[in-house]
Amino acid sequence: MKHKVEIFYAILSETASPEENFQFQELMKQKDDLFLFNQIKKIWDEAREVKNFRSYDAKRAFYALSRKVEHKNQMKRRYLLVAASGIAAGIILMIGLFGLMGLPQMNQQQASVVFETETGNRSVIVLPDSSKVWLNAKTQIRYDADFGNTNRNVYLSGEGFFEVTHSSKPFIVNINDFKIQVYGTKFNVSAYPDDQLISTCLEEGKISIKRQGTKELFVEPGQLIDYNKQSLVFSLNTVNPEDYSGWRAxxxxxxxxxxxxxxxxxxxxxxxxxxxxxxxxxxxxxxxxxxxxxxxxxxxxxxxxxxxxxxxxxxxxxxxxxx
CATH class of the missing domain: 3.55.50.30 (Phage tail protein beta-alpha-beta fold)
Known part of the structure; x- marks a missing residue:
């Protein structure tokens, strides 16, 4: 019997042979496999709705799930995945399901989930709380495996556009010694290590930004807040938010x-x-x-x-x- 991942890919891409269809039906009799497939299908369908992203080889992206695994020690592992773009990007969203590629089960409190886009690529991911994040090229986002249970902290390097779902747990974007606290909203963050500015532009809702040792600053819709890493100065301007999230299109x-x-x-x-x-x-x-x-x-x-x-x-x- 083929690996379940191969069978799931064949079903979702509508290329399944009669034998694969039979094997799929057998897998669906197992509660865990049924749950896993439904989670994967949900993410696959979400990704297919995303427009204006370049198309890449979906099959290659599918198997990129296990592309890079870094072992920190026997009990603590960090999974580093490289995200493709277009419809294929949705496949990578499943990495929170640690059993997926036959990988060993993990102590979730000891693990981090990491997404990266390479130069020339973009992607979209769905977080465990159903928040969506569009990642621009050369961007990394990381969150703890227990995201949504004890906290909603993410760690960003690069540029991302966030659509955050409402929850009693605060959603916080961490950028070095910066924290952006989110209150159910849409906003863009640009924080490339080699850029002089860290920029946050709010499209909807409300956010605050705080650098360690400074007071919390609140941003309203249609405002852009820049932090100059050289002069250590914040600036706030009124802008058209679509100009700053237009990279998604x-x-x-x-x-x-x-x-x-x-x-x-x-x-x-x-x-x-x-x-x-x-x-x-x-x-x-x-x-x-x-x-x-x-x-x-x-x-x-x-x-x-x-x-x-x-x-x-x-x-x-x-x-x-x-x-």
């Missing part, structure tokens, strides 16, 4: 930002590298605009025309310089 928004910021976004999105010659060029020239579905070279062409620049290409590496 393949859009990039720039508001008088240095070209170096745009370069970082392009590098994460398209898995390329961009350098400026001289290096200070990336900080000296600022740009405003919105890009939607353009290729990396189409974006660079537009920037070059508007800013009097030119670029050369060598494989996936681009060098931008003045004309």
């Amino acid at each position: 393949n859009k990039m928004y720039m508001n008088n930002e240095p070209l170096q910021n745009l370069a970082k976004k392009l590098e994460r999105k398209y898995n390329i590298s961009i350098t400026f010659s001289p290096e200070k060029l990336g900080d000296e020239i600022h740009y405003s605009g919105i890009f939607s579905n353009e290729s990396a070279e189409e974006v660079l062409d537009a920037i070059a025309i508007a800013s009097g620049l030119e670029y050369t290409k060598n494989g996936n590496a681009y060098t931008v310089r003045s004309r």
Whole structure:
């Protein structure tokens, strides 16, 4: 008999053979397997509703569940999974079900669940409390295996858009020494380690942000709060929230930002590298605009025309310089 995961994939992807259908029916007679399949199917169906994500090989993403396992010690293990994008992303949401790939059962209080997106990929996950998180490229999110039981803490590095369900337990996004407390809401957080700003933009509901040693700051819908890691200063502005969550629809928004910021976004999105010659060029020239579905070279062409620049290409590496 095939492994149950192979059979579940065949059923969900509508490629099951008569033998696989028979084996599936046998599995469904077992209470644990029935419960497991229903959880997987729910996540699969959720992921199929997500629009504007690039499609990847769903089967490869399905089996990426066990792609990387880090053993901290015999009793404490941390499961690190690499998320794909598109419909396939939903498959990865099952990692909270530790029995899924034949993995050993774990003491949930000793485990963390980690999702990562690689450069050039995005994904969407559903947390155990049914909250949804869209992950931009090169992003990691982590939560304890007992999430939803004793707490609703997540740990973010990168960029994510959150739709948080209401609960008596507070939902907290942890970013180094920052805490964003959520009160049932929709908001975007950008907190890449190599970016100068940590930015949070609220679309609906209410959130607060607090850095260790500072007072709690509350954010209202339509507000963007930035924290400058260099100057250690917060700033609060009124904005259009969709400009900051537009990456979910393949859009990039720039508001008088240095070209170096745009370069970082392009590098994460398209898995390329961009350098400026001289290096200070990336900080000296600022740009405003919105890009939607353009290729990396189409974006660079537009920037070059508007800013009097030119670029050369060598494989996936681009060098931008003045004309």
